[in-house]
Amino acid sequence: MRIGLDAMGGDYAPEAIVKGAVLAKAELSSDDDLVLFGRKDEIESIITSVSSYKAQDFTIVDCPEVIDMHDSPIKAFKIKPDSSLATGFTWLKSGKIDTFASAGNSGAMLIGTMYNIGLMEGILRPCLAALIPKEKEGVTVLLDVGVDTDTKPDTLYQFGLLGSLYAESTLGISNPRVALMNIGEEEGKGHLQSKAAYQLMKDADYNFVGNAEPREIFKDNVDVIVCDGFVGNLIMKNVEAFARSVAKRGLVDDFIKRFNYEIYGGLPLLGANKVVIVGHGVSNEKAIKSMVLQSKNIYESDIISKLQTKLKSDK
Numbered sequence: 518m519r520i521g522l523d524a525m526g527g528d529y530a531p532e533a534i535v536k537g538a539v540l541a542k543a544e545l546s547s548d549d550d551l552v553l554f555g556r557k558d559e560i561e562s563i564i565t566s567v568s569s570y571k572a573q574d575f576t577i578v579d580c581p582e583v584i585d586m587h588d589s590p591i592k593a594f595k596i597k598p599d600s601s602l603a604t605g606f607t608w609l610k611s612g613k614i615d616t617f618a619s620a621g622n623s624g625a626m627l628i629g630t631m632y633n634i635g636l637m638e639g640i641l642r643p644c645l646a647a648l649i650p651k652e653k654e655g656v657t658v659l660l661d662v663g664v665d666t667d668t669k670p671d672t673l674y675q676f677g678l679l680g681s682l683y684a685e686s687t688l689g690i691s692n693p694r695v696a697l698m699n700i701g702e703e704e705g706k707g708h709l710q711s712k713a714a715y716q717l718m719k720d721a722d723y724n725f726v727g728n729a730e731p732r733e734i735f736k737d738n739v740d741v742i743v744c745d746g747f748v749g750n751l752i753m754k755n756v757e758a759f760a761r762s763v764a765k766r767g768l769v770d771d772f773i774k775r776f777n778y779e780i781y782g783g784l785p786l787l788g789a790n791k792v793v794i795v796g797h798g799v800s801n802e803k804a805i806k807s808m809v810l811q812s813k814n815i816y817e818s819d820i821i822s823k824l825q826t827k828l829k830s831d832k
């Protein structure tokens with residue numbers, strides 16, 4: 518397969534991105550081609566200075582322009598058509614690469630996906646899925662964590678489907694337990710959005726187990742928790758901040774160590790027609806390596822075709 522990576526995206530690009538690509542290359546098979554988008558001279562220089570690999574061991578697509586964090590996501594693709602992000606999405610759309618990942622401008626990643634790749638037929642809105650460690654073992658899939666901040670009930674219902682298939686296909690969880698984030702476990706709890714979503718989800722053909730309060734995230738009572746992007750983003754950032762605060766005080770055990778973002782790589786954008794991974798802006802080489810391997814894992818799980826088949830059968 519061909520794994521696309523934006524070499525110019527992220528706070529520490531291109532050095533950290535290329536170093537991460539080098540680390541990932543060592544764990545990929547000989548059949549995998551790692552395609553780097555960015556300024557060719559810079560990429561080649563880093564490859565030869567930090568590893569025994571040659572530039573020819575990678576496919577490098579020269580992109581003189583960079584969409585940075587301050588660029589308007591909507592205008593960026595028109596203003597910088599030769600940027601690493603724009604070119605990466607062009608290659609993904611045409612099938613020259615199978616996946617595309619970037620730790621750059623997340624808004625531009627969303628716009629690139631919506632206007633170049635498109636959503637699966639029947640999907641109302643895409644969502645970002647985060648993995649939150651459970652106390653004993655395993656993870657809880659939390660979605661959405663930032664795309665759709667004003668989510669309608671029928672979209673939350675779809676997020677449950679996306680999360681369930683992601684947990685089953687990619688994480689290997691059989692019959693995942695799907696819950697709706699709420700302020701209480703009872704069916705009648707919450708605001709109008711939650712109450713309406715509950716009624717839709719309880720009749721779903723995925724394994725909906727009811728409402729879940731935020732404290733359930735770390736327990737093993739559910740596998741997938743659905744919420745709107747506003748709530749999910751707040752929860753994710755609060756969890757990250759708490760884990761960092763605890764670690765700074767030296768209160769580190771195996772559970773706290775599993776909150777290290779480097780382990781997980783990036784966040785898959787579920788609902789798109791192709792595999793798109795949005796990385797953390799501060800990603801270092803270890804996080805980039807994880808993101809590349811995550812791209813391969815998600816692609817090989819065949820989640821895209823499984824979702825498309827499921828959506829067609831639900832018509």
